[in-house]
Amino acid sequence: MNLASDLERHAAERPAHAAVLFEGRRLSYAELDAAASRLAQGLRTRGIAAGDRVALYLPNIPAYLVAYYAAQKLGAITVSINAVFRSAEVEFLLADSGARVVFTVAELVPFVPPVRGGRTPALEQVVVCEGEAPAGGARLEAWSAGFEPSFAGVDCAPETPAALLYSSGTTGFPKGVTLTQSNIASNIASAARCSGYRPDDRLAAFLPLFHVYGQNYIMNAAVHAGATLALFRRYVPEQVLEAVGRERITMFFGVPTIFIGLLAMDLGRYDLSSIRYEMSAAATMPEEISRRWTERFGRRVYEGYGLTECSPFACYNDLVEHRFGSVGRAIEGFELA
Template sequence: MNLADRLRTAAERLGGRTVLTLDRTDLAYRALDLWSARVAALLRRRGIGPGDRVAVMLPNVPEFAVVYYGALRAGAIVVPLDPLLKRREIAAFLGDCAARLVVAWHACAEAVESGTAGTRTDYLFVVPGEFHRLLREERPDRAVAPAAAGDTAVILYSAGTTGRPRGIELTHGNLGSNAAAVARVQALGVDDVLLGALPLYHAFGLTCTLNAAVHAGARLTLMPRFEPERALEVIRRDGVTVFQGVPSMYIALLDLPGAADLSLLRVCVSGGAPLPLDVLRAYRTRFGCVIFEGYGLSETSPVAASNRGGAGHRPGSIGRPVPGVAMRVVDERGREAPPGEIGEIAVRGPNVMKGYWNDPEGTAEAVRDGWFHTGDLGRVDADGFFFLVGRRREVIIRGGYTVYPREVEEVLYEHPAVRQAAVVGVPHPELGEEVAAVVAVRARVPPEELRDFVRERVAAYKFPRLVRLVDELPTGPTGKIIKRALRLPAAPAAVPPTPRR
């Protein structure tokens, strides 16, 4: 069940076919297998074995896959980390998982050295050229450490820098089954070329691009950083057939004059955040591309549901559960809600995490009777299509009325000037919360126009009384809007009562 066996099997079958591309550099399946065997030898020589944690702090470069599969091959647990983390964050994550070693990109040297100071964590920096020379000195150790489906393969840390780090334990079975489900839903094959613009240290990129590509024998062309002009160039140059991205990527490509070449794509998949319906329609009408929206969380490896082609596609939905996975909507008592009613989405299947690292209480609260309770609100229709409404903690209660942010955001995206939109609740002295919108626009537009645009299309209690215009909304590594980092418009103060005479 070791994920490294997937690579070894693919290398035996595909040999000299390219698995990874970065600009002018190509790496064949056979070569990736060989280099990962050298990494395994290096780690074993350093005393790292089954169960030891090895942090990987690399951008989207071929060395990520080399180290990832090499560490798994040695039986270690991989802890992928964002290369942009600072000293305090590095110290917190490494301290929590007690990593033996961190393999980091050379540009991270200062942060890693200070972040590991006073700990037992060693470090190794990847410098192009030098790293390869170091590995050439190692005799390949082609043995793959045995692993059961329930053995931890990866610990992913949830976003956020405040409070205790929360590590998500994903097993070889979790990641292997999810990669297979993704490959099946998207009909991936040896002739496919996937765009690797999603960060590989994130669950979306790790499973849906790297693991799925190796499972299917496909090719992955890497981008260390997503830039729309560059992405279009790579799609044309390498004949990309599968684009997996987040809504902000699709929105950015819409503004490019040469984006009509996106018709080269066979499959477009969006995840990580809700996809505005207006963006989906624009791709269909302008480029002839159908974007299949999916859904998942790091705790579900990450894919739980996805739209498919033909009758398996319903615009505005997150699709149906992927093969082997079950989903349902439950009420506050955990009872399954009837079709059409809003409740919490729960997921069960081989993709559900083993648990939170060293947090049995948190695990027991999140996974009950085999069902992972996501904290996301949604509904399911009579045909089994799920619709995401929003996060439970993001729901706005305005004067006793419930407002779901995604519904309001969808309306904002219908305005031609709106590029990004986030709807949140701000404290209000009389109503409890007021509806506010922070919007990045393509062209200048009065905030009042956006407010009135929404007011004409939703119930009176839903439209945003407060609208703030910005140049760009804060986003995370996958392009997901980080609402907690928004600069919010202030709600009006309470009107003092008129004194009686």
């Protein structure tokens, strides 16, 4: 198995279908798979192989998906680094993970420690995906140039580590959480089934892809279903709301504070008629907010509960009976004790 197989399947079956919409640009499934394939070959040429750590210190830009699926095609392990972290945190995560290469953008390069430094001896290369590369750095385009647009992902055992995400847990000190191919594949299939993703759906993806909610429940599950990601660098309410009408976004994912903020806004000037589904996760949704949303829009806000260690989905409110104030029922493969 390989997490990139969903991307490869849709690139073959529906090559022209939009995979990503971003700042006026459109990336089809065929284009996304070709970009990931070329980069996978570029990584392999530079010695990156199955089990190696590939760090993603990136905002929400299309290159995130390219680098993520390129690493997955090789059986490498993606290491997600919060894009708001700065020097001390970045150095710690790169050292702790043993990442050999880090993908980033020019504005974040100053916070990346020196390659083969005292604390990061495994780090060999910094690859810049947006902006100018510093002296000694490399550009994403250069690492991808000259390679074939097709590269099939290696076959991985279900228990093979696929991703390393860091969770602060209850202590505030980052802890690495290793998720396997099977962990992620089974969880994104459950996410797509419970939320009812369809190929014609367009998912608002403004939550950070370095977080397990954005990375698995939204990004990976959307690619699993062959849907389209409407990608945003960050959550700016006016920009997102205008894009809903312009791009006909159908699924909206947030956290409770976002729904609280939206309820306080005058939304009358925005065309939100395309939205058919809303979901909240990552924090407890106040029952009052959930009720107010339902009263105002006539739709309930579905809720998910889980942990980074769960990939992250464990409970869903609900396929059978929505209850205000509940985290819902355990999904398939999980038991509540």
